[in-house]
Amino acid sequence: MRWKEHSHSVLFALLAIHVMAHIDRNMLLAFSPQITNDLAISNAQYGFLTGAVWVLSFGVMAVFMGSLADRFSRTRVIAAGILVWSVCTAASGEAQNFGQMVAARFLVASGEAALVPAAVSLLMELFKAARTGTAVGVFFMGIPLGIGLAFALAGTLGASLGWRHTFSLLGAAGVVIALPLLWLRDRRDGDAHGERGAPFAQQVRNVFAALRASPTVIQTIVGFVLVHMVFAGLSFTQLWLVRERGFDAASIARQIGLLQIVFGVLGSVVGGVLSDTLARRMKGGHAGFVALLIVVCGPLMVAYRLVEPGSALFYIGMCAGFFLPLATYGPSMAVIQGLTPPTMRSTVTGFTMLLINIFAIAIGNLAVGAISDRLIADGSTTALTNVLLATDFLAIAGAAFFALAARGPRIAFAPRDVIAH
Incomplete structure (x- = not known):
């Protein structure tokens, strides 16, 4: 549990994970011309893929994953989420048609739904009330940074690797990051009698x-x-x-x-x-x-x-x-x-x-x-x-x-x- 003594390190680690989540999320937008051409996806299908598919999965699963984070180890919930969204990001790169891409992106959203509820709860425990706004604000820097880096990677790394290999590389990186989190214990020191959801x-x-x-x-x-x-x-x-x-x-x-x-x-x-x-x-x-x-x-x-x-x-x-x-x-x-x-x-x-x-x-x-x-x-x-x-x-x-x-x-x-x- 000594890792909780380094609250600022935890904050920046969570920020890095949040950036990675938004890179994986927005790669579909960054590579939209290539993906729609290769998979013969219409504008309507693309709109469904980037809108309804994501919202239906992420929105509903955020409540479920939040309840798991309140009941079990938040670090392991985050790790499980990273593993799911990373494996499915790699699977997105293997999609051969619209249906396969829908299934892969639906599960990417389900995995990413684990991060924010568990991370925000953890930050509330690690930072005193006078600094919680700052800590949460820094964590949510992941949104603009992830969006910007997704487009930057698509324009640089994607130009040489192509969209499929870029998705595979991002998926592999996520798996490597997730595995150490599985071994971090998460005792809720701030909760009376260790109560859980x-x-x-x-x-x-x-x-x-x-x-x-x-x-x-x-x-x-x-x-x-x-x-x-x-x-x-x-x-x-x-x-x-x-x-x-x-x-x-x-x-x-x-x-x-x-x-x-x-x-x-x-x-x-x-x-x-x-x-x-x-x-x-x-x-x-x-x-x-x-x-x-x-x-x-x-x-x-x-x-x-x-x-x-x-x-x-x-x-x-x-x-x-x-x-x-x-x-x-x-x-x-x-x-x-x-x-x-x-x-x-x-x-x-x-x-x-x-x-x-x-x-x-x-x-x-x-x-x-x-x-x-x-x-x-x-x-x-x-x-x-x-x-x-x-x-x-x-x-x-x-x-x-x-x-x-x-x-x-x-x-x-x-x-x-x-x-x-």
Whole structure:
């Protein structure tokens, strides 16, 4: 158990695993032209593969894997998840048709669902309340870093190896990383009497009972999900910029990629560090900080849709849209986890991931596409502008729920790291 004495090393190891997870996840996007050509996949099939297949697997399995992480060794749950997603990443490289790729990617998502619930629970144990926002924020740097590295690897390593061998290499690397984790013991030192979660069905009932008893956690989760409507807008950002703002596809893609990495990483770090620093002084704590962050970034995001393309305000608003969602991870998770019993933390995280995937990713993307298609059919020349503005306003509406959460109980920093009621 001496490995738990090195909390910062554990944090950066989990960050590295999170980066690897998002590289494996986004390799399908990075190699999309080659894969769709080689497997004769239509645009509709590709959309199903990258959307519904992932959401159905990852969203549902996040709750189940979270319950396992609350009941058993979190390190072994993470290791098992890495093994599953790595083997299936390698299998993706062997797929010969659409059906085989669907099966492989479905299981990649199932394996990756193990990481976030178990990792966030572990970080809550290893870091004191005054630093949980920072720790979780650093962990979620894995999202922008993984996305950026996936495209970078596809453009460099993939150019010489091809997509199939690149997938195989990534799968082998994951297996090598997973095996040592199987031997790490995970005694829950922070839990009274070493208590653990209940079997799955009872654990789910316990979680719903705990949520009903904690309006603050419910309000934070709702606000957190709404902020993720920004991601629904991001999926259509390049199409909007090319079709309705006149940008060149290749040049704007490079700009989006670079700015998303830079400001996504900044959002993760700055959001986590500032929330921990200001939460001590703000009446609303971490939730109040997120509400303030949305109020500052929201108008810039709206202006970005309306001002002259290429202007300073245009790029400031674009960067605010990349910064905001990642900046909310640390403080939001600090509230949700800090007000959740330790025996349910992984399951609640999994439930939160399920809601994000269903409402913001699946339904959000489907709604943006369907509504914009209808507006275009009716003759609108600004269909995507109008719909993306709606996603921005939904994200801004999340501030109201964080403001409500800020009025409830919050994590106390002194004299001990306990929950204040």
